[in-house]
Amino acid sequence: MEPNIIGRTIDSYQILDVLGRGGMGIVYRARDLMLDKDVAVKMMDARLDPEGRLLKRFQEEARSLARLQHPNLVAIYTLRESQLGLCIVMEFVKGKNLSDIIKESGALPLSRFKRIFVQCLNALEHAHTEGIIHRDIKPSNIMLTDQDVVKITDFGLAKRLDPSPNASTVLAGGTLYYSPPEQLDSLANVDYRGDIYSLGMTMYEALTGKIPFADTASDFRIRQAIVEGNIPSPEKLRPNLPDDIVRLVMKSIHKDPARRFRSAAAMAEALENCATSVAPKPRKRA
Template sequence: MAPGSVPLLNTRAMALNRLRDFSEGFRDAAAAIGLQPQSAAGYVNRAHSESGLDRRGEMLEDLRRAAELDPKFREKYEAAVRLPEDSDTALLFDDLVGAGGAAAAAEAPARRSLPLWPFALAGLLLVGFGVFSSPGIRERTTQFFSRAPADVRSAPAAEPGAPPSAFWGRYEVRREIAEGGMGVVYEAFDRGLERRVAVKKMRDEIRLNRRERERFLNEARTVAKLHHPNIVEIYSIEEDGDDAYLVFEYVEGRTLHEIIQEQGRLSLAPVKHVFLGVCSALEYAHGQGVVHRDLKPANIMVDKNGAVKVMDFGVARQAADAAGNHNQTNTVIGTLPYMAPEQEEGVVRREADIYALGVCLYEALSGDLPFKGSPGAALLSKRDAKYAPLGRSIGGLPEAVDRLIGRALQPDPEQRIHSAREFFQELDHAPNS
């Protein structure tokens, strides 16, 4: 086999996974997919690596893709979807030497049947003798691994033997943008309206659960009613057979998270500009009775013209607090470092978004989070409001900013700033230098 060939990469990935070297197995599987996006074995091997790396969501998505490319992997994918979240997913891959070897053999140029054991043995020998220590092969592997997920993962494909999807007949898929707890997001082109859009396809573990599917669609309908210049707009909610899709505004730009990662921390003036848009979006949403529940820098987009858009209201919830009552839910949704203490206990109220605003402001100005450590330790620190004030580490930062953050991060929501409008007013009054 030639250096960098798909069967060679898949055989080595399979062997590395069997040796529990999941990071290296992931690299080789990703490289195989980069060379041949239709490699079902590559997706299965990468799913095995992701299982070992405790990346369940990505594992399920890769198994889904493998099942679309080769029906013999559908049973494995369906078994994965049925597994409880706390189950050991490694059990799914006990037979992978046979499955991976068979798939790798199918991708080789020769069409005649071959016994499976040589492929497993070859993989172990490749590992043992360090064939991939060759600079040329390793460089090629690293190049594919270092690409963004959108370049490695392929657009969704119709299941083999199934009729063409009516939904994807109206949209041209360009690339995968992101993947989250609720679904996979693609950049697409709306053929009818001739415009770029973003499409979120509901995850299979949600699609196959009737209650979760209805929750997903009901919350999407709630968000679709929001129309504001600082909120990414949902154009339509569409169902195609068992699948459900959200079609929404495509924003070309960078997230606040990406900007912070690039610059380390931001000065106060540009932060004010970003938070003006964010606070405007939240003030409007709260006025409509909608709580975001997952506000964080990764969900704040700054487009190429500097306009600010809050996105991923997909976990938003209608708040029943018009008369002072608050929703209690059995489903805790959000991102832990940005979640208010009461939100971690399942209480949904608008002050949780204000708390997340405070965490986002702290991170934007410092490049760091106020509460770190294990989830339990971070929750204790939140309840005691134990964090390092920014004035201690950032010279020249107005005291008013620390006071604002302190009010936003109050453990008791009744003592917290109660509106996004008030939050921005206090921020705006702080001198820039």
């Protein structure tokens, strides 16, 4: 049983409700009583980490976020030791995550799709330029405000692009549906092109309303499809998509990292140039 801290004040933060749960703890909405504004407090659950293995990763997440200052990335305010343990105090985003939006409304209109993912790519380009890769991009980690401003969250698996040998991990991590082939063996194999793949799979789902795997597929079959690159074109699920958008998505999820976009900036530029409607095909002459 997790401690019920709703309504309590931890240091100067009044805990209001639960925003979500993850592998390292719980994220709460809280009121900063000093600044009189809502914040998100990610509190590490020490019971999940009796040997202290997650503590370093939790601290690294805070440091990764602290390096990043971008309007489409959730801002971190502080890492502190509270009465209940270590916590990260972050920007509170009022809105919904992309996963819930897709579940509620299905495939996104092309104009909205383009608007959202250009922001995502700009945010990733900033992170990559700062030497940080996310490694767990998926719809539930992309928040949207009521004005459709993107805020990428959850850098719990993030790492520096230039880690020391001692800092690398052999845990697969991430979420299977969105994991690039190279991540299925080891997180140490993943560079910025892994984020491009994961965002490409997220784009696929946003375009079609579905993931490209059968509901009954086993983890083994899904891994096999990812490693072999057997991902059907999104046109199979949503006919009449613009050809340039289809090509962009399929390039981003190529099984060979070298065949993907060279950077998030290059992918953003390509997306900016994509059509958001399909030109009518010319009629055949009688």
